[in-house]
Amino acid sequence: MIAVAKPYFNDEEVNAVQDVIRSGWVTQGPKVQEFEEKFAQYVGSKYAVAVSNCTTALHLSLIVAGVSLGDEVICPSMSFIATANAIKYVGATPVFCDVGEDYNIDPDKAEKLITKKTKAILIVHQIGMPADIDRFTELGTKYNIKIIEDAACAAGSSYKNKKIGSHSSLVCFSFHPRKVISTGEGGMITTSNKEYSERLKRLRQHGMSVNDRERHNSKNVIIEEYNELGFNFRMTDIQAAIGIKQLEKLDYIVEERRKIAKRYHEALGKIDSIVVPLEQKSMYSNYQSYSIYLKMGTGLNRNEVMKKMLDAGISTRRGIMTAHRETVYKGLNNSDLSNTDRLSDNSIILPLYVPMDPNDIEYVIDTIQKIIKSA
Numbered sequence: 001m002i003a004v005a006k007p008y009f010n011d012e013e014v015n016a017v018q019d020v021i022r023s024g025w026v027t028q029g030p031k032v033q034e035f036e037e038k039f040a041q042y043v044g045s046k047y048a049v050a051v052s053n054c055t056t057a058l059h060l061s062l063i064v065a066g067v068s069l070g071d072e073v074i075c076p077s078m079s080f081i082a083t084a085n086a087i088k089y090v091g092a093t094p095v096f097c098d099v100g101e102d103y104n105i106d107p108d109k110a111e112k113l114i115t116k117k118t119k120a121i122l123i124v125h126q127i128g129m130p131a132d133i134d135r136f137t138e139l140g141t142k143y144n145i146k147i148i149e150d151a152a153c154a155a156g157s158s159y160k161n162k163k164i165g166s167h168s169s170l171v172c173f174s175f176h177p178r179k180v181i182s183t184g185e186g187g188m189i190t191t192s193n194k195e196y197s198e199r200l201k202r203l204r205q206h207g208m209s210v211n212d213r214e215r216h217n218s219k220n221v222i223i224e225e226y227n228e229l230g231f232n233f234r235m236t237d238i239q240a241a242i243g244i245k246q247l248e249k250l251d252y253i254v255e256e257r258r259k260i261a262k263r264y265h266e267a268l269g270k271i272d273s274i275v276v277p278l279e280q281k282s283m284y285s286n287y288q289s290y291s292i293y294l295k296m297g298t299g300l301n302r303n304e305v306m307k308k309m310l311d312a313g314i315s316t317r318r319g320i321m322t323a324h325r326e327t328v329y330k331g332l333n334n335s336d337l338s339n340t341d342r343l344s345d346n347s348i349i350l351p352l353y354v355p356m357d358p359n360d361i362e363y364v365i366d367t368i369q370k371i372i373k374s375a
C-alpha cells in the first residue's frame with residue numbers, strides 16, 4: 001500500500017528526545033527557547049512563540065489581534081476546520097469567503113465581505129501554496145483590519161522570495177505529522193511585534209508574568225502574577241528537541257517534495273481532464289499536499305477514481321474540506337461559495353512524502369493514466 005503522507009524522522013530525532021529526558025527538564029524550557037530562536041531566524045521574523053499546536057496558535061493570535069465577542073473574521077470555508085473553530089473560540093463569527101483556482105481566498109471577494117464588524121482576515125496558505133499576502137496587507141491598511149496568516153501547512157514555502165512567517169505580524173504554523181515537518185503535535189507563531197510576542201508568551205502559560213526558566217535561574221525569590229486569563233498551550237522540550245532537528249531538514253524536505261511535484265506536473269499536466277497545482281509568479285510552495293482537480297463534464301467521478309486507486313494499492317484523500325457544509329457551521333449566512341464546493345468535491349490529494357520510491361511515483365502516475373483512459 002502506498003501511503004498518502006509520512007513524516008520524515010531518523011535517529012537524530014530519537015537521540016534528541018533521549019537527551020531531553022535524561023536532562024530532567026521535559027516541559028517548556030531551554031529546548032523550546034532554542035527552537036523558537038532558530039525558527040524565527042529561519043523564516044526571517046523577529047520573534048517566534050512555540051505553542052501546543054496550530055489551533056492554539058490561531059486562538060492566541062486572534063486574542064492578541066484584539067478579536068472578541070461580536071466581531072467578524074473573514075476566512076476561507078475551504079480549509080481544515082480548525083481555521084474557523086479558532087474564530088469561534090474568541091466569540092467572533094467566521095465569514096466564509098470563496099477561493100480562487102489556487103484554493104486560496106480571493107482578495108476581491110474578501111473585500112466585498114468587509115463590514116463595520118470585520119476585525120481581521122484570516123488567510124490560509126492552503127496545502128503550502130502561498131496566498132497573495134500583499135493584496136491582503138493592502139486591504140488591511142485600507143480598512144484598518146488585522147491580517148493573520150494560517151500557515152499551518154506552509155513551513156518552508158516562500159512569497160516574493162521571503163519565507164512565509166516574515167510578512168505579517170501574526171503567522172501560525174503547525175507541526176502535526178500531516179505537515180511538512182513534525183513534532184508529533186506542535187505549533188509556532190512568528191511575529192515582528194515585541195508586545196505581541198511577550199503577551200503570547202504569557203497567554204500560553206496561564207497568563208503568568210514570569211516563565212519557569214526565569215524563576216529557576218533567578219538569584220532572587222520571584223512571586224509571579226496573573227493579570228489576565230491565560231491558557232495552558234505550552235509546547236514541551238521533548239517536542240522542541242524534535243523540532244530543532246526537523247528544522248535543520250526542512251529545506252532538504254521541501255526540495256525533495258518539489259522534485260516529486262515536478263514529476264507529477266510533467267506527467268499529469270498533459271492529461272486534459274486534470275488540472276495540476278502550478279505556482280503563480282513569486283510563489284514558492286512546499287507542496288505540503290499535491291491536489292489534482294478533475295474537470296467537470298469529463299465523465300470522471302472523484303470518489304470512483306479514489307476507489308480505483310485504493311484497489312490498486314494507493315491511498316489518496318479527498319480534496320480540502322469545506323467548513324460551511326459541516327453541521328457545526330450550518331445556519332451562517334454565507335456568500336457565494338461555488339468555487340469552494342466545486343474544487344473541494346472534485347479534487348484528490350495524491351501520495352507525496354520524503355523519501356518516496358521513484359517506482360511508487362511512476363506507479364501512481366501510470367495508475368491515474370489508466371483510470372482516465374478507461375473512463
Ligand SMILES: *Cc1c(COP(=O)(O)O)cnc(C)c1O
Nearest residue numbers: 053054055080082083152174176
Ligand atoms: C492542520 C491545520 C490546522 C491545525 O493544525 P494543528 O497543529 O493540528 O492544530 C489549522 N489550519 C490548517 C489550514 C491546517 O491544515
